Amino acid sequence: xxxxxxxxxxxxxxxxxxxxxxxxxxxxxxxxxxxxxxxxxxxxxxxxxxxxxxxxxxxxxxxxxxxxxxxxxxxxxxxxxxxxxxxxxxxxxxxxxxxxxxxxxxxxxxxxxxxxxxxxxxxxxxxxxxxxxxxxxxxxxxxxxxxxxxxxxxxxxxxxxxxxxxxxxxxxxxxxxxxxxxxxxxxxxxxxxxxxxxxxxxxxxxxxxxxxxxxxxxxxxxxxxxxxxxxxxxxxxxxxxxxxxxxxxxxxxxxxxxxxxxxxxxxxxxxxxxxxxxxxxxxxxxxxxxxxxxxxxxxxxxxxxxxxxxxxxxxxxxxxxxxxxxxxxxxxxxxxxxxxxxxxxxxxxxxxx
Amino acid sequence: xxxxxxxxxxxxxxxxxxxxxxxxxxxxxxxxxxxxxxxxxxxxxxxxxxxxxxxxxxxxxxxxxxxxxxxxxxxxxxxxxxxxxxxxxxxxxxxxxxxxxxxxxxxxxxxxxxxxxxxxxxxxxxxxxxxxxxxxxxxxxxxxx
Numbered sequence: 001x002x003x004x005x006x007x008x009x010x011x012x013x014x015x016x017x018x019x020x021x022x023x024x025x026x027x028x029x030x031x032x033x034x035x036x037x038x039x040x041x042x043x044x045x046x047x048x049x050x051x052x053x054x055x056x057x058x059x060x061x062x063x064x065x066x067x068x069x070x071x072x073x074x075x076x077x078x079x080x081x082x083x084x085x086x087x088x089x090x091x092x093x094x095x096x097x098x099x100x101x102x103x104x105x106x107x108x109x110x111x112x113x114x115x116x117x118x119x120x121x122x123x124x125x126x127x128x129x130x131x132x133x134x135x136x137x138x139x140x141x142x143x144x145x146x147x148x149x150x151x152x153x154x155x156x157x158x159x160x161x162x163x164x165x166x167x168x169x170x171x172x173x174x175x176x177x178x179x180x181x182x183x184x185x186x187x188x189x190x191x192x193x194x195x196x197x198x199x200x201x202x203x204x205x206x207x208x209x210x211x212x213x214x215x216x217x218x219x220x221x222x223x224x225x226x227x228x229x230x231x232x233x234x235x236x237x238x239x240x241x242x243x244x245x246x247x248x249x250x251x252x253x254x255x256x257x258x259x260x261x262x263x264x265x266x267x268x269x270x271x272x273x274x275x276x277x278x279x280x281x282x283x284x285x286x287x288x289x290x291x292x293x294x295x296x297x298x299x300x301x302x303x304x305x306x307x308x309x310x311x312x313x314x315x316x317x318x319x320x321x322x323x324x325x326x327x328x329x330x331x332x333x334x335x336x337x338x339x340x341x342x343x344x345x346x347x348x349x350x351x352x353x
Numbered sequence: 354x355x356x357x358x359x360x361x362x363x364x365x366x367x368x369x370x371x372x373x374x375x376x377x378x379x380x381x382x383x384x385x386x387x388x389x390x391x392x393x394x395x396x397x398x399x400x401x402x403x404x405x406x407x408x409x410x411x412x413x414x415x416x417x418x419x420x421x422x423x424x425x426x427x428x429x430x431x432x433x434x435x436x437x438x439x440x441x442x443x444x445x446x447x448x449x450x451x452x453x454x455x456x457x458x459x460x461x462x463x464x465x466x467x468x469x470x471x472x473x474x475x476x477x478x479x480x481x482x483x484x485x486x487x488x489x490x491x492x493x494x495x496x497x498x
Contacts, residue, residue: 003413003443003444003445004444006410006413006414007413007416007443007444007445009414010413010414010415010416011416013416014364014416017363018363018364018365019363020364077390077391077393079391080390080391080392080393081365081393082365082389082390082391082392082393082394082395082396083390083395083396084386084387084390084396084398085395085396085397085398086397086398086400088397088398088399088400088411089398089399089400090400091400095407101414102411102414103414103415104397104415106365106395108363
């Protein structure tokens with residue numbers, strides 16, 4: 001990629017990130033593209049080796065000649081709004097490739113492990129001809145789950161020694177993975193970590209890791225009831241063993257990303273899953289879920305705009321301020337205030353502007 | 354009807370903090386990075402021992418306003434003018450350079466002549482760097498075209 005092209009890509013991303021002039025037109029065009037880049041989301045706790053894995057995986061695909069983009073997200077300061085973005089430090093194997101575009105992003109106060117604009121940025125990168133985008137999440141841990149909404153394949157990375165089986169059965173990360181991987185597998189406890197995750201998955205999934213056909217024999221008996229909202233969501237994404245023609249059971253792989261061991265196998269598993277997801281039509285269900293979540297987010301931003309205090313502003317918006325005074329004096333509850341604002345009635349003594 | 358323009362632009366000053374050449378000490382660079390974060394800027398840190406070519410590529414990919422180069426090795430007379438020249442050749446005249454570290458006072462006018470916006474010697478209070486960047490960034494902080 002020439003400098004001029006890199007600059008255009010970088011500027012387009014800034015435009016969307018900053019909601020600057022022209023961003024809505026750019027998104028209107030990008031969302032009408034017939035086909036988007038495939039998105040691989042990499043999440044996991046701090047120190048799991050996400051940046052190192054991103055480096056190794058981008059090198060793997062770049063070497064195969066793919067045009068590939070990375071969005072690496074780090075947390076912003078809740079006090080200043082600033083951020084130190086350090087994911088480039090791990091760029092070693094992938095540093096020399098001209099066909100990689102790498103962008104560090106701040107979460108800019110957004111909770112959930114991504115930046116608010118992540119999916120929009122994937123659309124924009126698709127506009128610039130990228131066929132594959134890797135997103136590295138903040139890595140805040142259990143709450144870092146929004147990536148499964150944006151990604152075509154979510155890879156949950158962990159390391160040995162983070163805790164016992166209870167960690168694996170907690171809600172959050174364990175429910176969003178299409179593929180799990182234990183990094184630093186040369187450290188003690190790697191096999192235990194792998195078994196723990198497999199056992200936790202075994203409570204929800206029958207069948208063998210990877211693609212299962214209806215005729216296959218179940219590996220485990222289901223230990224959870226077959227109908228529950230949580231499982232229903234998993235089955236929508238991965239299919240249900242014994243009922244659907246095909247289903248997917250998330251594999252748990254091991255690797256040493258820093259030594260480039262197991263990276264090829266992991267990259268192959270990612271492509272196997274994405275291929276399966278498209279061929280079975282499961283990926284379309286995901287796109288629809290993603291569209292719903294995005295509409296809700298954009299809609300709430302528009303609805304809340306009149307009541308929202310600008311970043312860094314000291315005063316509360318005039319329409320909300322009287323309610324804040326009343327609540328502070330012990331004269332109203334927040335839900336009364338919200339209902340009243342929602343219904344368009346004003347706090348007593350307020351002039352409509 | 355609620356106007357979509359209710360969402361204000363959220364432009365932030367972006368700074369690439371770079372260590373170029375063969376010097377392996379980045380405490381100063383990290384302290385400056387932290388100070389700029391506290392001032393609400395987005396700081397991208399490259400890590401140690403990057404080439405000038407890598408720094409230019411990173412600065413363009415990251416769409417930064419500034420590159421802050423920390424040099425303790427004595428190679429500033431070579432590396433900083435080269436960095437400026439490579440940026441200009443890449444069409445990135447708008448990305449400006451500040452430098453810090455161990456740089457003799459008498460070298461500063463020459464570096465400024467070669468396109469380094471400002472040199473901050475070690476011991477400079479972070480607030481001084483923040484003030485400079487805030488003041489000087491006013492112009493380029495217009496909307497992205």
